[in-house]
Amino acid sequence: MASQSTRDPQQGRLLLLTAILFISYLCIGMSLPVIPIYISKDLGLSNVWAGLGVGSAFLATIVTRGHAGSLSDRLGVKFAVARGLMFYVAGAVTSLLAGLTFHTPFIAFLVLLAGRLLLGLGESLVAVGVIGWGIGLVGPARSGKVLALVGAAIYGALAIGGPIGLALLDNVGFTAVMAIGGILPCLGLLAIWLIPGVAPHPDAERPPFLSVMGRIWWHGLIVCLQGIGFAGIGAFFTLYFRDLSWSYSALGLTAFGSGFVLVRVLFSHLPDRVGGLTVAAGSLALETIGQFLIWGAGDPLLALAGAFLTGLGCSLIFPAMGREVVHLVDPHLRGTALGGFSAFQDLAYGLTGPLAGLLADRAGYGSVFLIGGIAAGAGFLIALLLRRAERTAFQ
Numbered sequence: 001m002a003s004q005s006t007r008d009p010q011q012g013r014l015l016l017l018t019a020i021l022f023i024s025y026l027c028i029g030m031s032l033p034v035i036p037i038y039i040s041k042d043l044g045l046s047n048v049w050a051g052l053g054v055g056s057a058f059l060a061t062i063v064t065r066g067h068a069g070s071l072s073d074r075l076g077v078k079f080a081v082a083r084g085l086m087f088y089v090a091g092a093v094t095s096l097l098a099g100l101t102f103h104t105p106f107i108a109f110l111v112l113l114a115g116r117l118l119l120g121l122g123e124s125l126v127a128v129g130v131i132g133w134g135i136g137l138v139g140p141a142r143s144g145k146v147l148a149l150v151g152a153a154i155y156g157a158l159a160i161g162g163p164i165g166l167a168l169l170d171n172v173g174f175t176a177v178m179a180i181g182g183i184l185p186c187l188g189l190l191a192i193w194l195i196p197g198v199a200p201h202p203d204a205e206r207p208p209f210l211s212v213m214g215r216i217w218w219h220g221l222i223v224c225l226q227g228i229g230f231a232g233i234g235a236f237f238t239l240y241f242r243d244l245s246w247s248y249s250a251l252g253l254t255a256f257g258s259g260f261v262l263v264r265v266l267f268s269h270l271p272d273r274v275g276g277l278t279v280a281a282g283s284l285a286l287e288t289i290g291q292f293l294i295w296g297a298g299d300p301l302l303a304l305a306g307a308f309l310t311g312l313g314c315s316l317i318f319p320a321m322g323r324e325v326v327h328l329v330d331p332h333l334r335g336t337a338l339g340g341f342s343a344f345q346d347l348a349y350g351l352t353g354p355l356a357g358l359l360a361d362r363a364g365y366g367s368v369f370l371i372g373g374i375a376a377g378a379g380f381l382i383a384l385l386l387r388r389a390e391r392t393a394f395q
Contacts, residue, residue, distance in 0.1 A: 020188040022153040027181035029161015032234045043105040047357040054235045055353025060120025061346035068128040069339020077133035084125025085185040091118030092182030099175035136198030147319030148268035155260040162253035219321040220344030225379035227348030229372035240365035246300040259311025276320035277387040284380035287313025291373035
C-alpha cells in the first residue's frame, strides 16, 4: 500500500480521507448501542424514546444534506469537512452533559437530543464533503471506488464501534463514551490540513434543489429501503438479544460490519465494472434473506448469521447507486446531488428508530427485522425495474 501511495499521491490522500471519515463514524458507532440502553435503562423511558434518541441524529442529516452539498460546491469540500468535525465535537460535549443530568430524565433526554442533532449536522457535512473531496481527487471515472472506500470506512467504524461503546459503557460509564466521541474528531481536524482541497464552483448556474432530486430519487429510494435493515440492527439488535436472554448481544454490529467489509474488500470494483443496478439487485436479495433470518431465528447464532448476511447485502448498494447518481449530474452539481442522495439513507436511519421502537413495544423486537426484510425486498423489485428500463433505453 505504501508503494502504491508513492506512485499515486492522490491514492494516498484518498486513504487519509478515508481514515478521517472512519474516525468520525467511530463516534457514531460507539453511541449506536449505548444511546438506547442509556435511555431505556438509565432514564427509564420507553423504546419509542430510545428509537428517537438514536434516529434523531439521522433525522438531522435529512434536513441538512442539501445544505452540506451546496456548501461543498460553493465554499469547498475542505471547509465543509472542517465545519462538520467541529459539530461532532459540539455534539459529543452536549451529549456528555446529558449524562450529568440523568437524575432528571426529561431534561437529560432533551439535552441528549440536542447533542444528537448536532452530531447529525456534523455527520452530514463530513460525509458529503469527504465523498466530494475524494471524487475531486481521483476523478468521476473512479467514483465507485471512492464510494466503496467511504462505505468501508463508515461501516467498518460502526462494526467495531458498537462493541467498544458497550465495553466503555459497562466499565467507565456513559459520560466516558461521549467524552471519547469528542476527542476523536479533533484528530480528524488535525489531519485534514495535510490534504489539498478541491476547487469549488461558486459562480456556476444551479437549478433548484428539487430539480436535481427529481433526477435521482428512484436511486435514493433504493438506498432508503436498504438502510432500514441496518438501522434496525443498529438500534435494536442488542435490546433484542437482551430481551431473549441470549449471549453475544454486542456482536450484532460486528457481524454486520464483517460481512460489509468483506464484500467491500473483495468486490468493490463491481459497480464500476458491471453497473450499479445489477449490483444493487443482487445485494438487496442477500439483505432480504438476512433480515428474514434474524426475524425467524431460534438461537443467537442464526440471528448473527442473519446480521452477517445483511452486511453482505448492504455493502455495495450505496456505492452502486452513488455511481449512477454521479453520472446523472454535471460536475458543479455533484455535491448537491450526493447530498440529496445521502439524505435518503438518513431518512431510513432517522425514521426507523422511532417507528421501529413503536412497533417493538407492540409486537416485539423481532418484528423490526420483519419490516427490514420487506423493505429490502421492495428495493430489490425497484432495482430490477430500473435495470429493465435502462436496458430498454439503450436498445
